[in-house]
Amino acid sequence: MSPRQEAGSAVRHPRETFALFGHREAEGALLSAYRSGRIPHAWLIGGPQGIGKATLAYRMARFVLSRRDPRAAEVQDAETLAVDASEPVARQIAAGAHGGLLTLERTLNDKGVLRTVITVDETRETISFFGSTAAVEGWRVCIVDTVDELNPNAANALLKILEEPPQQSLFLLISHAPRRVLATIQSRCRKLLLRPLAKADLIGAAAQATGLADDDAELHEAAAASEGSVARALALLGGDSLKLQQRTAALLAALPRVDPRELHALGDALGTSDRVALAAFVDSIDRWVAERLRAPDLDANANLPRLARLAEVWEKIARAARDTQDYNLERKPLVFSVFGMLAEATR
Known part of the structure; x- marks a missing residue:
């Protein structure tokens, strides 16, 4: 199968994606807040679908869980949130096996069909996750991908823990429509709005995912129709x-x-x-x-x-x-x- 034919399924899960194209300002805001030692416990990362919001969230999770002391020289001297893929924490997160990271996302039901919402039972996992001390010490990170898919009961369950956050907890809530997020959840979060990718960043991300050349004509045509979304560009390249x-x-x-x-x-x-x-x-x-x-x-x-x-x-x-x-x-x-x-x- 050619890179162009495989493009529709070329996007790796964000936990396995280490390169970040664009969003330097947003990345800098997260890094600066962490270095300060007074990082807000919850962030609402909003913006159009497919532009790298989850990639940024997992990038932040890797950094925090592998560099647990904000005062450490390696944190204070860091220019980005980049963590090498060979580091133990990075490998564990890529495998979905790090005890300090909980991801809330839609799951399969008992018939093997992907649910349309994130359920309240799944959201209540945050209580045991943050209440446990056996798995890891220090920071714990919860990524919600996406908060738009929480059903009403799940949203209320999340709100309760956001209102009384545990020590050294970090919530990264991803939303394609942040203005529609429950107002009470919005009020507990620092908002970080991401813009659609610039053309050069989008082409770079799509070229890396597919193995196509940066000057590929169809890649440029898909980029022009994608409105800054690399996921959309890759979907357009598929078939x-x-x-x-x-x-x-x-x-x-x-x-x-x-x-x-x-x-x-x-x-x-x-x-x-x-x-x-x-x-x-x-x-x-x-x-x-x-x-x-x-x-x-x-x-x-x-x-x-x-x-x-x-x-x-x-x-x-x-x-x-x-x-x-x-x-x-x-x-x-x-x-x-x-x-x-x-x-x-x-x-």
Whole structure:
């Protein structure tokens, strides 16, 4: 398989990713806070999906867990949060086997299907994690990836421990939509907002992940369509995702008019089990709707009903897309449903 064909699955888990492209200012803020000896116990790391938020969180976790004394010379003299991959802590974290790190993320249910939320039972693991003294001494780090996926009970359980944080605890909460995070959780966190990657950083990250040359024409085309997200660029490079996104964009541009033949063709292009293609389709819809909600017409008040309908439809589309992915449902009904709802909302 060529690097281009493998690109859709080329992204390593952030715990195994040691290079950080961009975000030097955010990295500097974390390092400076740790060096001060008065680091806030909780950070809300926000920004668009696929730009390196989790990579930065794991980078910080490696640094703190391998350099436990903020006053040590190696911390005070450090210019970045980089930790060599050969260090014991780095190897343990990459293997998911470090006793000082707890990650809360969606897990598989008893049927082997990825849950749509992080459950309250999983979140309550933080109580035993921070209450235990047997595994490791010193700092303990909890990464929540993502806080957007906490169900209401899980969010409240997390809030309780954030309100009375244990000594030497560090919470790194990742969010694709930080403004939607529970206000009471936001108030307990230092906010760190990351911007989409600059083109040079994005191309560098994607080239490293795929083995493609920095001047590869298709890599540049995917980067131009990715809006600063390396994950999106890699997804577009995988298979025919870039063409699929362009086909979706053409149908969106024609709304509220829809062409059933084109919808059938798009449904066929999505296949029956290609998760990369489905992700590219959903991503195109998300960005199209988000752009219209962010930049309404000049007479915003007159368009409030239409914008409200569009926002409501967006929520329905997100749920339908999650169900289609999680339960591996047929793609064509999703395509017709999505464009039917969008056509109605934009009339």
